[in-house]
Amino acid sequence: MIYQFYPKSNETLRMTERHSRSRIAYSSKQKMQELYPDGGYEVIGEIGNFAKKYVGQGVIVTDTGKSIPIFPRGSLKKPFEWVAGNAAVDEFTYVAVIKSMIPRLFSYKR
Numbered sequence: 001m002i003y004q005f006y007p008k009s010n011e012t013l014r015m016t017e018r019h020s021r022s023r024i025a026y027s028s029k030q031k032m033q034e035l036y037p038d039g040g041y042e043v044i045g046e047i048g049n050f051a052k053k054y055v056g057q058g059v060i061v062t063d064t065g066k067s068i069p070i071f072p073r074g075s076l077k078k079p080f081e082w083v084a085g086n087a088a089v090d091e092f093t094y095v096a097v098i099k100s101m102i103p104r105l106f107s108y109k110r
Contacts, residue, residue: 002059003070003089006088006089006091013027021066028085041093044095045073047087049071049081050080051071057069070095082098082100083096
């Protein structure tokens with residue numbers, strides 16, 4: 001499935017996604033807890049982690065035309081990666097934004 005980012009005013013944090021090198025705005029986990037104290041939103045996958053792309057996976061297409069792969073939930077590598085927050089792809093649909101301590105030089109093919 002193909003998604004686009006859904007801009008929200010509460011997305012104040014930024015990160016560079018490792019597969020497309022795109023800057024992404026997202027909300028922290030604490031901000032999401034304030035906005036949705038009883039849940040009420042869906043997380044469809046993860047972006048920014050150190051997983052390999054595969055055929056047929058969902059993507060987010062940025063304004064510049066770059067595609068960001070969406071990985072299944074739970075594909076992050078604990079304790080080296082963690083959920084930093086969420087980026088909106090629809091009004092109540094989000095993707096988890098993954099931060100990592102794995103060096104970026106290992107994420108690129110040579």
